[in-house]
Amino acid sequence: MRIIDYYNYIMTAACVLTCAAAVVIYKKKSAGKNAVSDMSDRMTYLLLTITICIATFLRLFLLGCVPNGLQQDEASIGYEAFALAKYGVDRNGYAYPVHPLAFGSGGNSELMIYLNMISVKLFGTGIVKLRLIPAILGIATVFVFFFVLKEVFSAPAFAGKKNTLSIVGTAFLAVCPWHVILSRWSLDSNIMPFLQIIGLYTFLVALRKKTAKSFALSAALLAIGMYGYGAGTMVIPMFIVIACIYALIKGALNVKKLIISAAVFMIIFMPLFLFYAVNYLGVPEIVTDYFCINKLTATRSGEVFLTLDSSLPQKLLNNLKVLGLVLTVGNDEDMLCHFYPGYATLFEFTFPITFTGLFLVFKDFFVGLKKKAEDDSEYLCNNAAFAAFLIANIVLSIAVETDISRMVTLFIPLVYAFVRGFDFILSNSKRLAAVLLIMVLLADISFVKDYFTDFNSKVISIFMPTYGDAVARAYEIAGDDRQVYSTYDGLSAPFIVALYYTDYNPIAFNDTVEYYDDEAMFRTAKSFGNFVFADIPENFESEEYENTVFVVSSAEVSRFEETGNYIVENMGGYSVAYKE
CATH class of the missing domain: 3.40.50 (Rossmann fold)
Structure with a gap:
């Protein structure tokens, strides 16, 4: 075994003991007795600047040669972007398709292709240029996540910890192996965390402002997210339904604003809706010299969704197993382009902290339903938004033959859960919280060293x-x-x-x-x-x-x-x- 494997075993045990110690301390004294002095705004924004610099380095350093080469979907996205930028048609002869035919069954989502088409027009082709979109959006995701956490932790329940928790969560995302690896190559699903976080942020702002315009803006950005990746067409609608029902119950949203927002969403989503109608409802193709809604040569529903046959129980059990692995130590059966063995997703040893946070997230979600509308409604709706994404991703993970790329919108809410778990430890013992941060820091130093020196040797067959x-x-x-x-x-x-x-x-x-x-x-x-x-x-x-x-x-x-x-x-x- 490698040193990191021993480290993961030891630190997993340490995290379990840390959570147990925090629970014991919590039971022995009233919550909140361990007063935490929040950092100043000046220090917060200084640390945010340092965090963004670290995030930028991790996502741009050696971008053209780590990973070395091009994966097939990455090359396909790049070529479709080149073809549309230079010739106005994709490789299958369609002019500006709503959803490119690509390999026949789609396989490449439209938003990444069209963003890269702009890049080709401005800068031309090349590996670094092809990967700049996910890298830049990866950095932007870290930046916006800070303000998402600020929205959540502005609630009275987190008084004196808002800045601290926001910086810890942002720094954790900045160095998280899953997000670093994802940001460094151009698969269409790799921009989904940005689309998710920008839609989530505008939704949280709308919950605070309670204006029709702010809800409409959020709806528009969530609708754009539907063009980012196939899994988003399941996760985003489920998120909207759960989050909006919760907001209606808590009085943060009314029916008029909901109808306006739904209309905005459907207007932006309509071209993609027509694409699904063409391919699944028998509507004729729409082919013009200016845009196309074309029919795929094959559909992937049979490959992706579980079928109601004798194999269903076994596939359900397998999906639950995969979900359990992803939520804990990572799934070694995933393709190595999505994770680095020993550094799965949110670091292999942090899941006890994350599970503690998940308990708190769902506790507040369900308890909030019983409270009166005016009781902490803004925080409860903010927390419910994260819970909605978690629920939607769990349903997706059970309903489809899942892998880490299809579960791409699961991890931002998991980072939030990690921060909630960290908050529980911090509230009961500052020393334990400091030790946890040191654990993560040491693991990240090891990850950076191994990733930039050894990752290429593991992904030769992929890139x-x-x-x-x-x-x-x-x-x-x-x-x-x-x-x-x-x-x-x-x-x-x-x-x-x-x-x-x-x-x-x-x-x-x-x-x-x-x-x-x-x-x-x-x-x-x-x-x-x-x-x-x-x-x-x-x-x-x-x-x-x-x-x-x-x-x-x-x-x-x-x-x-x-x-x-x-x-x-x-x-x-x-x-x-x-x-x-």
């Missing part, structure tokens, strides 16, 4: 380093006249990486592409233009391949080197082999 450089070099040599023959060894959907690295014309691609299976859930190209993607042929030296430029893996390159007839340019994990 396919050097393949993009090799295929771009092959196309530079071959042009459009010679065949480019690419290996499939160690690769996933290499055609999309080739498209992105070569800035290939999407119209030419759509006219010439041949898929292995046109009706597959994720269509992968066998060939397009002068590119072929398959196993390297045994007779590669035959006359048929005389002018072919090969892209080969490190396991295959010796076959070309041994002939003595090929020029071999080694790019690292992949090489280019060709004859003059």
Whole structure:
């Protein structure tokens, strides 16, 4: 085992003992006797500035090479953005689609693509430019989270701790392994925490201001969040229903404001609603030269949602198991692009603190329903908003074949729960609270060291380093006249990486592409233009391949080197082999 594994075991036990000690202290004296002196506003904003600087460093340092290479969905998002920015159509020939066809069943959400389209227009293509959107929005998420916590902890129940708790929560999110890893590559789900936090913040502000305009603004931003990722189309409506019912009960929202906000939400959501109508209700496609609402070649509902058959009980149990792991020590079966072993989600050892906070969140949620409308209604509604996201994500995690990317909106509420658990410890023992912060700090130092020195070695099969450089070099040599023959060894959907690295014309691609299976859930190209993607042929030296430029893996390159007839340019994990 590694040092971090021993550390996790020891610190988990320490967190359990810390929570137990806080409970004992709480029972021995009245709550609040351990007076806490809140930090000044000046110190708070100084620490916020330092926290944002740390968050910025962790999300921008070596952005182009950690992770090294491009994952297939990342390349797909980048290529769709390039195609729309330069040619006005996606790779399937649709002009500005509401939801791009992508691999056939969608697979890439529209908001990330269109944000990157703007980036392409301004800065061009490239790995760093492709990853700037999630990195910048990741930093913004940390910043906005501070003000979300300030809204919640402005309640009288947290008097004397508002600034302290807000800074602790913000700093925890800034260094949280889940959020650092998520912010450093361009998967569509990776911008959901920002969309979630900005919608949540405006909702909390609306609860305070109680104006129709503020609720309408919140509704507009939550509707935009529906375009961020497929899981959001389940989580956001559930959040809205639960949070708004609670606010109606507590008198923070009335029916008139709800109707206005619902109308704003539906107006913004309408294009995506029509997309679902086209694909699931049989409404005809809407295809124009200016925008498209197209039909997918395959739908993912059977792959994503649990089916009512004999496999249902086993799948439900598995989903509950996955949820339990994610809430505690992390799920080692998740793809390594989403987590780093030993540093799962919110650090593996913090779950006793988080569970303490979850108890307090749901205690206040249910107790608040019994109180009169005027009793702490603003705080109770704020707390209920976080509880609503937790409930929505738990339902999602049970209803679909879940993984950490689909559960992406679960973790912001979990960080809030961690802060609530920290508050319970702080309220009973400042020393225990200080020890907890030191535990997290030491774990984060270890995470930063390991992530920037070792993460790439664990995700080679996912991000396919050097393949993009090799295929771009092959196309530079071959042009459009010679065949480019690419290996499939160690690769996933290499055609999309080739498209992105070569800035290939999407119209030419759509006219010439041949898929292995046109009706597959994720269509992968066998060939397009002068590119072929398959196993390297045994007779590669035959006359048929005389002018072919090969892209080969490190396991295959010796076959070309041994002939003595090929020029071999080694790019690292992949090489280019060709004859003059």
